[in-house]
Amino acid sequence: MNGATLSDLLLLIPELILVGMALALILVARRIRKTSVAVVGTVLAALAAALASVWALPDGATTGFGGMITLDGYSQFFKVLIAATLAMAALLSVKTIDGETVPRGEYHALLLLAATGMMLAASALDLLMLYLALELMTLCSYTLVGATVKSPLANEGAIKYFLLASFASALFLYGISLTYGVTGSTDFVAIASALSEQGFGANPLLLVGVGLVTAGIAFKIAAVPFHVWAPDAYQGASAPVAAFLAAGSKAAGLAALGRVTLVAFGSQAEVLAVFLAGLAALSLIVGSLVLLAQTDMKRLLAYSSISHAGYALLGLIGGTAEGTSATMTYAFFYVFMTLGTFGVVIALGERGEKLEGYQGLASQRPAIAALMLLFLLSLTGIPPTAGFAAKFVVILSAVRAGYTGLAVLAVACSVVSAFIYMRVVVLMYMREPQEPAPSRFPVAISAALALAALVTLIGGISPGTVVVWAISP
Amino acid sequence: MTLTATTFLPLAGAVLILVVGREQLARWIALATTVATLAVSAPLYVNFDKASSALQFVETRDWIPSWNITYGMGVDGISLPFIFLSSLLSVLCIGASWSAVQTRVREFYAALLIAETAMIGLFAASNLFLFYIFWELMIVPLFLLIGGWGGPGRVYAAVKFLLFTLAGSVLMLVGMVALYHTFGTLDFRALAAAEPSLEPRQQAWLFAAFLAAFAVKVPMFPVHTWLPDAHTEAPTAGSVILAGILLKMGAYGFLRVSLPILPAAVQIFVWPMLVVSAVAIVWGAYVTLVQTDVKRLIAFSSVSHMGFVTLGIFTLNQSAVEGAVLQMINHGIISAALFLSVGMIYERTHTREIKDYGGLAKSAPVYCTLLALFCLAAAGFPGLNSFVGEFLIVSGAFKTHVWLGIMAVWGVALGTTYVVWLFYRMVMGELNPGLEGLKLELNAREVATLAPLALLALCLGLYPELILSYLHAPVAQLLAGVTP
Numbered sequence: 001m002n003g004a005t006l007s008d009l010l011l012l013i014p015e016l017i018l019v020g021m022a023l024a025l026i027l028v029a030r031r032i033r034k035t036s037v038a039v040v041g042t043v044l045a046a047l048a049a050a051l052a053s054v055w056a057l058p059d060g061a062t063t064g065f066g067g068m069i070t071l072d073g074y075s076q077f078f079k080v081l082i083a084a085t086l087a088m089a090a091l092l093s094v095k096t097i098d099g100e101t102v103p104r105g106e107y108h109a110l111l112l113l114a115a116t117g118m119m120l121a122a123s124a125l126d127l128l129m130l131y132l133a134l135e136l137m138t139l140c141s142y143t144l145v146g147a148t149v150k151s152p153l154a155n156e157g158a159i160k161y162f163l164l165a166s167f168a169s170a171l172f173l174y175g176i177s178l179t180y181g182v183t184g185s186t187d188f189v190a191i192a193s194a195l196s197e198q199g200f201g202a203n204p205l206l207l208v209g210v211g212l213v214t215a216g217i218a219f220k221i222a223a224v225p226f227h228v229w230a231p232d233a234y235q236g237a238s239a240p241v242a243a244f245l246a247a248g249s250k251a252a253g254l255a256a257l258g259r260v261t262l263v264a265f266g267s268q269a270e271v272l273a274v275f276l277a278g279l280a281a282l283s284l285i286v287g288s289l290v291l292l293a294q295t296d297m298k299r300l301l302a303y304s305s306i307s308h309a310g311y312a313l314l315g316l317i318g319g320t321a322e323g324t325s326a327t328m329t330y331a332f333f334y335v336f337m338t339l340g341t342f343g344v345v346i347a348l349g350e351r352g353e354k355l356e357g358y359q360g361l362a363s364q365r366p367a368i369a370a371l372m373l374l375f376l377l378s379l380t381g382i383p384p385t386a387g388f389a390a391k392f393v394v395i396l397s398a399v400r401a402g403y404t405g406l407a408v409l410a411v412a413c414s415v416v417s418a419f420i421y422m423r424v425v426v427l428m429y430m431r432e433p434q435e436p437a438p439s440r441f442p443v444a445i446s447a448a449l450a451l452a453a454l455v456t457l458i459g460g461i462s463p464g465t466v467v468v469w470a471i472s473p
Numbered sequence: 474m475t476l477t478a479t480t481f482l483p484l485a486g487a488v489l490i491l492v493v494g495r496e497q498l499a500r501w502i503a504l505a506t507t508v509a510t511l512a513v514s515a516p517l518y519v520n521f522d523k524a525s526s527a528l529q530f531v532e533t534r535d536w537i538p539s540w541n542i543t544y545g546m547g548v549d550g551i552s553l554p555f556i557f558l559s560s561l562l563s564v565l566c567i568g569a570s571w572s573a574v575q576t577r578v579r580e581f582y583a584a585l586l587i588a589e590t591a592m593i594g595l596f597a598a599s600n601l602f603l604f605y606i607f608w609e610l611m612i613v614p615l616f617l618l619i620g621g622w623g624g625p626g627r628v629y630a631a632v633k634f635l636l637f638t639l640a641g642s643v644l645m646l647v648g649m650v651a652l653y654h655t656f657g658t659l660d661f662r663a664l665a666a667a668e669p670s671l672e673p674r675q676q677a678w679l680f681a682a683f684l685a686a687f688a689v690k691v692p693m694f695p696v697h698t699w700l701p702d703a704h705t706e707a708p709t710a711g712s713v714i715l716a717g718i719l720l721k722m723g724a725y726g727f728l729r730v731s732l733p734i735l736p737a738a739v740q741i742f743v744w745p746m747l748v749v750s751a752v753a754i755v756w757g758a759y760v761t762l763v764q765t766d767v768k769r770l771i772a773f774s775s776v777s778h779m780g781f782v783t784l785g786i787f788t789l790n791q792s793a794v795e796g797a798v799l800q801m802i803n804h805g806i807i808s809a810a811l812f813l814s815v816g817m818i819y820e821r822t823h824t825r826e827i828k829d830y831g832g833l834a835k836s837a838p839v840y841c842t843l844l845a846l847f848c849l850a851a852a853g854f855p856g857l858n859s860f861v862g863e864f865l866i867v868s869g870a871f872k873t874h875v876w877l878g879i880m881a882v883w884g885v886a887l888g889t890t891y892v893v894w895l896f897y898r899m900v901m902g903e904l905n906p907g908l909e910g911l912k913l914e915l916n917a918r919e920v921a922t923l924a925p926l927a928l929l930a931l932c933l934g935l936y937p938e939l940i941l942s943y944l945h946a947p948v949a950q951l952l953a954g955v956t957p
Contacts, residue, residue, distance in 0.1 A: 362621075363577060370491075377613060382639075383606040393540075396650045407650065411643035418639050422616070422632065429580075430620040430628050464537040 008064035011071045011123070014049035014079050015116045018086075021045035022112035029105025035094055038108040039444060042090035045112060049119070050083035061473075067187055068126040073471040074328075078122035078255040081332055082248060084451075086115040088339045089244035091448040092346050095441060096238045102147045110147075111244065114140035118252035127176045127186040127213065127264075130256055131169075134220060137252055138165050141245055145237040157236020164229040165219065172216025178209030188264040196267035210265055214275060217260065220253030222302075223309045224282035234302035239353065242298050243342030246305045247335040254312055254331045258324045259473050261316050269319025276317050277406055283310030288413040291420050295355045297345050300420065301338070304379060307417055308334050311410060314394040318401030324472035326393035332466050333386035333459045337378040340452030344372045347441040347449065358424050360433025368438075369428045371453055376421040378456045381414050386459025393467075476530050476546040479514040479556065480594040482506060483563070487586035496578040500571060503582035507564040507589065514560055514593075521553060523942050526950035528599055528662070541657060545599035550943035551728055551798055551951075552596040555721060558805045559592040561925065562717045566710035568922035569813050573709060573820050574622060581622055584614035585710055592718045596725065601649050601659040604729070608645070608686070611719065612638050618711040619703055624825075630699075630706035637699040641689035648682030652734070665733040665954060673737040680738035683730055690723030691783060694753040697776045704772035705825075709816025712768065716775055716808035721801045724782045728798070728951065732786075736955045739789070746787040747873065751880040753780030758887035762894075766825045770895060771811045774851070777884055778804045784881060785866035789955055793869020795944045800862030802940055803850075803933065807859060810847040810926040814840070817919050821911050827895065832904035837913040841900045843923050848896040850930045852889040858933035861941075 009016070021041055025032070032038055053076050061072030089111060097107050117136030124130035142165070146158030180186050182203050183194035200207040219226040234242040265272055287307025294300035312334065315327030344352065347368060351357035362369035378387030391414065398407040459466055486506025490499045521529060528547030536544040548556065566585055574581050588611060595607035612635060620631030653659050655675075656667045671679075689696045700720075704712050732739055757777030764770035782804070785797025818833070818840070819825060834841045850857035863885055871878030915923075933939055 362580070366577075366580065380639075382613060383609045388606075388609070392646070392650065395647065396654060399647070399650050399654045404647070404651065407647050408644070411647055412640075415636065415640045415643055419632075419636060422635055425616075426620060426628055426632065429617055430631065462536070464539055467537065467539045 008069070011062065011064045011069050014053040014083070015119050017045055017049045017052060018112045018116045018119070022109040022116070025105045025109040025112070029103060029109075032105050035097060035104050036444075038104040039090050039094055042108045042112060043087045046083040046087035046090070046115070050080045053079035053083070063125060067189070068129045069120075069123050070125045071123065072473060073469075074255075074259065074473040075119075075123040077328060077332075077469050077471070078251060079119045081251050081335055082115055082118045082122070085244065085248045085251060085335055085339065086111060088343070088448040088451060089240055089248070091444040092243055092339070092343055093240040094444040095346065095349070096240050101150060102238075107144070107147055110140045110144050114144065114244070115248065118248050118255075121252045122255035122259075124256065124259070125188050125263075127179065127188075127191075130260070131172060131176060134172075134217070134252070134256065135169060137249065138169070138220070141249065144241045144244070145233050147241065148238050151236070153236040154238070155236070157233045161229045161233040168216050168219035168226060171212045172219075175209045175212025175214075175216060178205050179213060182206040182209065188259070191264045192266060195265060200268060200271055207271070210268070210272070211275060213260065214257070214265075214272070217253055217257045218279055221250050221257065221309045221312070222306050223279045223313060224286040224306060227283070227286070227306045227309075230306060231299050231302040234298045234305075235296055237298075239298060239342060239346045242301070243339055243346070246301060246342065247338050250305060250309065250312070251331050251335050254327055258316060258327055261319060262321070262324050263473055266319055273317045273319060273401060273403075276313050277403055280310045280313035280317065281406060281409060283307060283313065284410055284413040288417040291417050294420065297353050297355060297357075300355070301341060301345070304417065305338065307413060308338075308379075310413070311391060311394050314398040314403075314406065314410060317403055317406075318397050320397075320400070321472040323397040323401065325467070325470040326397040328470035328472065329393050329463070329467055330390040332470065333378070333390040333456070336452045336455040336459070337375050337385070337387055340371065340375040340449060340456060341379065343445060343449045343452055344368060344375065347445050348438045349441075351435060351438050355424065355427065357435065358427040359431040359435070361428040364433050364437040371449055372428060373425055374453055374456055376424055378460070380418045380421045384457075384460040386456045386463065389459055389463035474532065475513065475516050476548065476597045477532060479510055479517070479560070480546070480590055480597055482510045482513055483586040483589035483593070487583040487590075490579050490583045490586070494579075499579045499582045500567070503586060504564070504567045506586060507560065507567055510589065510593075511560045511564060514556060517548065517553060518557065521548075521550075521943070523550060524946060526550070526946040531599065542602050542659060543600065545603060545660060546597045547599040548597055550945075550947040552725070553943055554798070554802050554940055555596040555718070555725065556593055558802055559589060559596065559718050562713055562805070562809050563589040563592075565809065565813065565922050565925065566713050568918060569713065569816055570708065570710045571918060573816065577621065581618070584617050584621075585714075588614040588618070588714055592714070592722075595722055599661055601652065601661065601664070601730065605642075605645065605649055608722065609642055611722070612642070615707075615711060615714065615719065618714075619707040622708040623706040623711065625706070626702065627706045630702035633699045634703040637689050637696065641686040641696070644682045645686035648679050651679060651682070661729060661733065668734050668736065671735075671737070673741065676735045676738035677741050680731055680735045680742055683726065683735070684742070687723040687726040687731070690726070691720060691779050692723070692776065693783060694749055694756060694776070694780070697753070697757075700776060701769050701772045704775070704812075705766060705768045709812060709819075712772075712812040712816070713809045716772070716812055717805040720775060720779055721805060724779065724786060724797070724801055727783070727786050732951055732955050739787075739955055743787050743789065747784060747877055750780045750784035750787065751877055753777065754784065754884035755880055755887070758884050758891065761891045762887065765827055767815050767827055767830075767895070767899070768812070768825050770827070770891065771808060771815065774888070774891065775804070775808055777888060778808070780884065781863060781866050781881065784870055784877065788866075788869040788873045788877075789952060790869040790872055791948060791952055792865050793872075794948050794952065795941055796862045796865025796869060798944050798948070799933075799937060799940050800859065800866060803858040803862045806926050806929050806933070807847055807851045810923060810930070811851065813923060813926070814844050814847060817915060818913065821913055822908060827898050829907055830899040830905055831908075832902045833900045833908075833913060835904055836908070837915065839920065840913065840915045843915075843920075843927055844900065845896060846927050846930060848892045850934070852892045853885055856934050858930045858937070860934060861937040
C-alpha cells in the first residue's frame with residue numbers, strides 16, 4: 001500500500017468540513033447561548049460539504065489513501081443526500097433541543113460526526129474502512145438516542161441499540177476476518193477478483209464471511225431480522241434524532257450495501273440474491289404487518305422504515321448496475337419523504353407523537369395536514385409523488401432479476417401499509433378535532449418541511465431529475 | 474396542446490382555490506374552472522376526424538429520458554366522448570354542491586377539481602405510465618370526498634373504497650412493470666404492435682394482473698362490494714363522479730389495454746368474462762330490487778348496468794362493443810342524473826329511505842317530470858338513450874350464445890321493474906305525511922343542473938349516431954387486432 005499524500009486529503013474535503021465544524025462547536029460549546037447558532041453552523045457546514053462534494057469531482061473516479069477511499073459519482077450522490085439529511089435534521093432540532101436538557105453544541109457536533117461516518121461509508125473501498133465509517137456513525141447515534149438524559153425511554157432505547165449494534169458489529173468484523181482469511185485482502189477490488197476465481201463452492205467459509213458482512217450492514221438499514229433495535233431506538237429518541245437515524249442510517253447503509261454487493265461480491269450475485277431477497281421479503285412482511293398495530297407515531301415510522309428497507313433491497317437483488325441505481329433513487333426519495341413525515345410529527349410537538357393527535361388536524365391547520373397527506377401518499381407509493389417513482393424502479397429491478405413473485409409480495413405489502421398511512425389521513429380529514437389547535441412552530445421547521453415537500457413533489461412529477469444522478473459504482 | 478390544457482386547467486383551478494383563502498370565492502372559481510375546461514375542450518370535438526381510427530391531437534414530449542418514458546397524449550373516437558362526459562359532469566357536480574356543501578368548502582372544490590384532472594387525463598393518456606398515474610391520482614380526491622363530506626358511514630365506505638381500488642391497481646403496477654421490462658416502452662400503440670412476441674401464457678398472467686385493477690373499478694362480480702357503500706355514503710358530487718366516470722375507467726381499461734395489448738389472453742378469458750358479466754347483470758338486478766335506500770338502490774343498479782357493458786365488450790362483436798361504449802356514456806349520464814336528483818331531494822328531506830317518500834308528484838311536478846325521464850331512460854325505454862345501447866349489447870349477446878342473450882333480456886326486464894317500482898313508490902300516491910310543509914320543488918339552479926343531462930338522454934335516444942359515429946373506426950380497428 002502506498003502512503004497517503006496531501007493530495008489524498010482533497011478527496012475528503014466534505015468530511016473535513018463536517019469534522020471541522022464539529023470540533024469548532026465542541027470547543028465553543030459553553031459559549032453558545034442560542035440554539036440557532038449551533039443550527040446555523042451545522043446547516044452551513046452541511047451546505048459547504050454538499051457543494052464541495054459536487055465540485056470536487058474530477059473527471060471519472062479517483063481513489064486515494066492506498067485505494068481505501070474513492071470519490072466517484074456514487075459517493076458524490078450519497079454525500080449530497082447525507083448532507084441534505086444532516087441539514088434537515090439540524091433544522092428539525094430547533095424546537096426539541098432547547099439547550100436546557102440537551103447541550104446544544106455537543107448535540108450538533110454528534111450530528112456532524114455521525115454524518116461524517118455516513119459520508120465515509122459511501123466512499124469506502126475497503127471493508128475495514130467501511131467498518132470504521134459505520135462504527136463512527138453508530139457510536140454517535142447511540143449517544144444521540146440517549147441525549148435526552150432524563151427520559152427513561154431514551155435510555156432504554158439507547159442501551160438496546162448499543163447492545164444489539166455491538167453484536168451486529170461483531171458479526172460484521174467476524175465476516176471481514178473470514179473474508180480476509182480466504183481472499184487475503186479487505187480491499188473490494190481484490191476481494192472481487194479472488195471471488196470470481198474461487199467462487200463460494202471452493203471455500204464455504206467465504207460464503208459465511210460474505211453473509212456476515214451483508215448481515216452487519218443489513219443491521220444499519222434495519223432490515224428484518226436485524227431490525228429489532230429500530231422501534232425502541234426511534235421511540236426512545238427525540239423525534240429529530242429518530243428522523244436523522246431513519247433517513248441517514250438507512251442512506252449510509254444502503255450506500256455501503258450497494259457498493260459491497262456490486263463491486264466486492266458482484267461475481268456471486270446469484271447466491272447473494274437469495275440472501276437479499278429473503279431479507280427484502282421478511283422486511284416487507286414484518287414491516288407492513290406490525291405497522292398495522294402501531295399507535296405511537298415514532299414507532300409507526302420505525303416499522304415504516306423497516307418495510308421501506310425491504311423495498312430498497314429489491315434493487316440490489318439483481319446485482320446489476322441498473323438495479324443499484326434503482327436503490328439509489330429509492331434511497332434519495334425515501335430520505336426526503338421520511339424527513340418530511342418526521343418533520344410534521346416534530347412540528348406538532350407532543351400532539352404529533354400519538355396517532356390520536358392527528359384527529360381533525362385538517363380543519364385546524366389545513367396546510368400542515370396537506371403536507372402530511374403528501375408525505376403519507378409518498379410513503380404509500382401513490383403517484384404523483386416521489387414514493388411512486390421510487391417504487392416503480394425497484395419493482396422493475398425485481399422483475400428484471402426474475403423475482404416477479406417478490407414484486408407481487410412487495411405491492412401487496414404496500415396495500416397493507418396503505419391501511420395505516422391512510423388511517424392518519426382519516427384522522428386528519430374525517431374526524432372532528434379533540435384537542436386545541438397546535439401552536440405555531442419555528443421557521444426552521446417550515447424550511448425543512450418545504451424542502452422535503454418540494455423534493456417529494458418534483459420526484460413524483462419529474463423523477464428524471466434525480467434518476468440521472470443515480471449512477472452506480 | 475388542447476389535451477394538456479383541458480387536463481391540467483382543473484388542477485390549476487384547484488391550486489388557485491387553495492391559494493385564495495376565501496370560501497365564498499372557492500365556489501365561483503370552481504365553477505369558472507370547470508366551465509372554462511369545457512370551453513377549452515371544444516376544439517377537440519369540432520376538429521376531430523371521425524373517419525380515422527388513429528390517435529388525434531397527439532402530443533409527445535420527453536419526460537423521463539433515462540427510463541425511455543415520454544409524456545404522451547392523444548385521443549381516438551373511444552376516449553373522446555369520455556372527455557366530454559368528464560368535463561360536463563364536473564360542471565354539474567359544482568352546481569349540485571353549491572348549497573349542499575357548507576363545511577371546508579375550499580378543500581371540497583379543490584378535491585373535485587383534482588379528480589377532474591385525473592379523469593380527463595386518464596382518457597387522454599396515450600401511454601400506460603401516464604394512464605397509471607391518472608388512475609391512481611383519481612383515488613385520493615375521491616377517498617377524501619367520500620370520507621370528508623359523506624353520510625354517516627362515510628369513513629368505513631372511504632377506507633373500503635381505498636383498499637379495494639388500491640389492491641387492484643398495485644397488481645396493475647406489476648403488470649405494467651412486466652410489460653415495460655419486456656418491451657422497453659409503455660406507449661399503447663407500440664405495445665399493441667409488439668404484442669405478438671408475447672406467449673399466450675405470459676399474456677394470460679398479464680391479463681390477470683390488469684383484470685385485478687379493471688374488475689374492481691367496473692366493478693365486476695364478485696369484487697363489487699365496495700361500490701354500494703362508497704356510492705351511498707359519498708356526497709352527491711362524489712356519487713356522480715363515482716358512477717358517472719370512475720366505473721367507466723375500468724371498462725375503458727379493457728378497451729385500451731387488455732384488448733389491444735393482450736389479445737391472445739382475451740381469447741382465453743373471454744368465456745369467464747362473459748359468464749361473470751351475465752351473473753352481474755341478473756344478480757345485481759335482483760339485489761337492486763330489494764333495496765330500501767334510494768341511493769343504495771341506484772348504486773346496486775350500477776353493478777347490473779356495468780355487467781351489460783362488460784358483456785358487450787367481451788362478445789368481441791363490432792356492434793355490441795360499440796353498444797358497450799355507448800352504454801358506458803349512457804350510464805354515465807343516467808346514473809349521474811339519478812344521483813343528482815336524489816341528492817337534491819335529500820337536501821330537503823334528509824332521508825334516503827324509500828318509505829319516507831311518496832306522492833312527490835303533487836308538490837314537485839318539475840322534479841317528478843325530470844325524474845320520470847331519467848327513470849324511463851334507466852329502464853331502457855325506446856326513444857331514450859339506454860335503449861339503443863342495451864339493444865346493441867343484447868343482440869350481440871344472442872349472437873355469441875343464446876343463454877347470454879336470455880340472461881341479458883332477463884336483466885333488462887328486472888331493470889325496468891326496479892326502476893319503475895322506485896318511481897312508483899317515490900312519486901305516486903298521496904304525499905307522505907312526513908314530507909308535509911317542506912318546499913320540495915327544484916329551484917332554478919337545480920333545474921339548470923339537471924337539464925343538460927335530460928337533453929343528452931333525449932338526443933342520444935333519438936340520434937345515437939351522435940356517439941356511435943365516433944366509434945365505428947376505432948372499434949373496427951380494435952376488433953381487427955383481437956379476432957384471430
